[in-house]
Amino acid sequence: MSVGSFRFLEDVALADCALEVEGDDVNDLFETAARALAAVMVDPETVPRARTREVRLEASALDLLLYDWLSELIFLKDRDETLFVDARVTVGGDGPFTLAAEARGDVIDRVHMALRADAKAVTFYRFSLERADVGWSARVVIDI
Amino acid sequence: MQVKPAGECVWEIPPTEKAGMRVPARIFASQELLATMDQGVFDQVTNVACLPGIVGAALCMPDGHWGYGFPIGGVAAFRADEGVISPGGIGFDINCGMRLIRTSLREDEVRPRLVELVDALFKAVPSGVGAKGFVRLDQESLRQLMREGARWCVRRGFGWPEDVDRVEGRGALPGADPDHVSERATARGLDQLGTLGAGNHYLEVQVVPPNGVHDAKVAKALGVEGPGQVFIMLHCGSRGFGHQIATDYVRAFDQVMKHHGIRVRDRELSCAPFRSPEGQAYFGAMTAAANMAFANRQVITHRVREVLTDVFRRDACDLGLELVYDVCHNTAKLEHHRVDGRPAELVVHRKGATRAFGPGSSDVPIAYREVGQPVIIGGSMETGSALLVGTTEAMAASFGSTAHGAGRTMSRHEAKRRVPADKLLRSMAARGIVVRAASRAGVAEEAGVAYKDLDGVVDVLARTALSRRVASFVPIGSVKG
Numbered sequence: 001m002s003v004g005s006f007r008f009l010e011d012v013a014l015a016d017c018a019l020e021v022e023g024d025d026v027n028d029l030f031e032t033a034a035r036a037l038a039a040v041m042v043d044p045e046t047v048p049r050a051r052t053r054e055v056r057l058e059a060s061a062l063d064l065l066l067y068d069w070l071s072e073l074i075f076l077k078d079r080d081e082t083l084f085v086d087a088r089v090t091v092g093g094d095g096p097f098t099l100a101a102e103a104r105g106d107v108i109d110r111v112h113m114a115l116r117a118d119a120k121a122v123t124f125y126r127f128s129l130e131r132a133d134v135g136w137s138a139r140v141v142i143d144i
Numbered sequence: 145m146q147v148k149p150a151g152e153c154v155w156e157i158p159p160t161e162k163a164g165m166r167v168p169a170r171i172f173a174s175q176e177l178l179a180t181m182d183q184g185v186f187d188q189v190t191n192v193a194c195l196p197g198i199v200g201a202a203l204c205m206p207d208g209h210w211g212y213g214f215p216i217g218g219v220a221a222f223r224a225d226e227g228v229i230s231p232g233g234i235g236f237d238i239n240c241g242m243r244l245i246r247t248s249l250r251e252d253e254v255r256p257r258l259v260e261l262v263d264a265l266f267k268a269v270p271s272g273v274g275a276k277g278f279v280r281l282d283q284e285s286l287r288q289l290m291r292e293g294a295r296w297c298v299r300r301g302f303g304w305p306e307d308v309d310r311v312e313g314r315g316a317l318p319g320a321d322p323d324h325v326s327e328r329a330t331a332r333g334l335d336q337l338g339t340l341g342a343g344n345h346y347l348e349v350q351v352v353p354p355n356g357v358h359d360a361k362v363a364k365a366l367g368v369e370g371p372g373q374v375f376i377m378l379h380c381g382s383r384g385f386g387h388q389i390a391t392d393y394v395r396a397f398d399q400v401m402k403h404h405g406i407r408v409r410d411r412e413l414s415c416a417p418f419r420s421p422e423g424q425a426y427f428g429a430m431t432a433a434a435n436m437a438f439a440n441r442q443v444i445t446h447r448v449r450e451v452l453t454d455v456f457r458r459d460a461c462d463l464g465l466e467l468v469y470d471v472c473h474n475t476a477k478l479e480h481h482r483v484d485g486r487p488a489e490l491v492v493h494r495k496g497a498t499r500a501f502g503p504g505s506s507d508v509p510i511a512y513r514e515v516g517q518p519v520i521i522g523g524s525m526e527t528g529s530a531l532l533v534g535t536t537e538a539m540a541a542s543f544g545s546t547a548h549g550a551g552r553t554m555s556r557h558e559a560k561r562r563v564p565a566d567k568l569l570r571s572m573a574a575r576g577i578v579v580r581a582a583s584r585a586g587v588a589e590e591a592g593v594a595y596k597d598l599d600g601v602v603d604v605l606a607r608t609a610l611s612r613r614v615a616s617f618v619p620i621g622s623v624k625g
Binding site for chain 1 (some may be wrong): 213236237272273274276328331332333336341342343387390391394398410411414558582583585586589625
């Protein structure tokens with residue numbers, strides 16, 4: 001379970017949703033980013049961790065791997081009607097970078113889940129992933 | 145940054161203001177609207193002015209605000225042979241657009257059944273996260289739909305033959321190429337035909353208010369008879385199918401630009417030469433998504449007709465449920481305009497901007513050719529919407545383009561803080577507006593207070609002659625995502 005933190009940035013994306021994510025390490029950052037994305041779409045407390053799904057990705061750069069990881073979770077939301085609210089992630093390699101993840105969540109239940117916004121896409125607007133003084137931080141704007 | 149007055153409600157940023165600007169940036173706004181525009185508008189419209197092949201000026205409409213790459217309200221035209229195409233100039237919700245359906249019903253006939261009507265629309269047109277439509281598509285059907293758009297729906301019985309004559313591009317833009325659509329986009333969109341989406345998308349029951357007809361002759365030509373008449377307005381797009389196509393190509397173009405020696409000021413302005421294999425692939429896929437959006441609004445129209453027939457126990461023809469028009473506000477299209485007095489083939493990007501062709505244009509339906517192309521501008525869920533027509537002046541001033549909505553002025557979180565959902569719903573109910581929404585939080589984010597004054601936007605369009613005001617509508621029922 002990730003221990004990182006995230007917050008919504010209000011002065012970055014007027015019509016959409018900007019997130020600032022911090023993690024102890026890269027794996028924690030990716031896990032926390034998944035939790036943050038989920039919180040855009042649903043109250044995570046209302047989602048049972050009833051289903052798991054393995055995800056494997058590869059990208060030429062670490063920030064593109066984060067872009068692909070969050071894009072994959074949005075894709076699965078539509079294709080499989082499933083919201084994944086937390087994940088265990090292992091990032092490896094030094095270019096190309098790889099991701100192996102086990103995401104947990106459940107099929108969308110419009111009665112029992114407190115649904116929020118429908119995430120359309122991850123954007124490159126002010127998109128960043130960088131090593132912080134302690135751990136890692138990222139900024140992501142989600143189009144909703 | 146120097147923003148100089150350049151005419152009534154026109155402001156210009158000269159090319160000397162930023163290194164790399166190839167043309168000026170021009171903003172259509174009143175002094176008041178200009179003052180409320182965020183810094184992103186000025187930064188982004190001048191970034192757009194730096195893109196290869198741009199002609200005339202990089203434009204921003206009066207509802208403009210910060211976007212990705214292009215501002216929302218952005219219009220830019222690039223020479224087809226020398227210019228670029230940019231997903232950031234179109235948006236993630238490809239062919240998000242507006243559709244207006246007239247009825248012969250009057251408000252006093254609808255009021256007694258309004259709750260029943262809105263409940264039935266909410267049930268028939270799925271909205272919100274994870275919504276699935278009633279049309280089951282297989283891979284081959286979806287490929288046909290990508291090429292045929294609304295025409296595919298009418299062939300399948302989801303609409304009337306005359307509907308397609310009243311859709312921009314007659315319901316299917318040319319150039320769609322399913323071979324350039326990823327399997328992921330197909331998988332994401334297969335079940336979403338006939339769904340509304342979320343965010344600022346809506347299906348509204350509206351009425352023409354007292355003093356809501358501004359040009360009686362043109363209004364009559366568009367099927368607007370007068371105050372008290374009920375209309376249905378849709379605002380939605382290409383759903384996950386279009387979102388995935390945009391995601392695929394934004395990601396791909398991020399890497400493609402270096403092969404073409406293109407450098408941009410903002411990663412969201414990633415682009416490719418229009419005539420390059422990558423540019424043509426995106427144009428083919430993006431157009432496929434645009435046609436899916438036309439189909440989506442057509443299927444929803446079919447559902448709307450079914451619901452009204454059921455609720456009022458009258459035939460859809462008898463209820464006068466004719467399409468007024470359907471217009472895109474997130475596209476890039478190949479169009480012919482005059483540049484420096486000469487005809488030119490241009491890739492016109494409109495992102496949160498509406499095509500607004502004037503009277504006499506062969507792209508305007510014959511029924512409307514004398515008055516100009518209908519322009520549908522959606523306001524907030526509380527305040528209402530507007531119907532206008534395109535003008536000859538817009539052809540010269542903005543490549544035949546105009547605004548698309550009221551434009552946000554407040555973040556979604558701020559809107560929720562200012563007006564909690566319960567309070568907003570109670571306030572709307574007190575004003576006679578029935579709301580059904582998939583997400584209560586989503587409703588609060590779309591409160592009227594989060595948007596610019598629509599009248600202010602429409603007033604600028606009239607003063608700059610980008611469009612001509614025809615009629616206003618106010619909501620009495622709203623289905624939200």
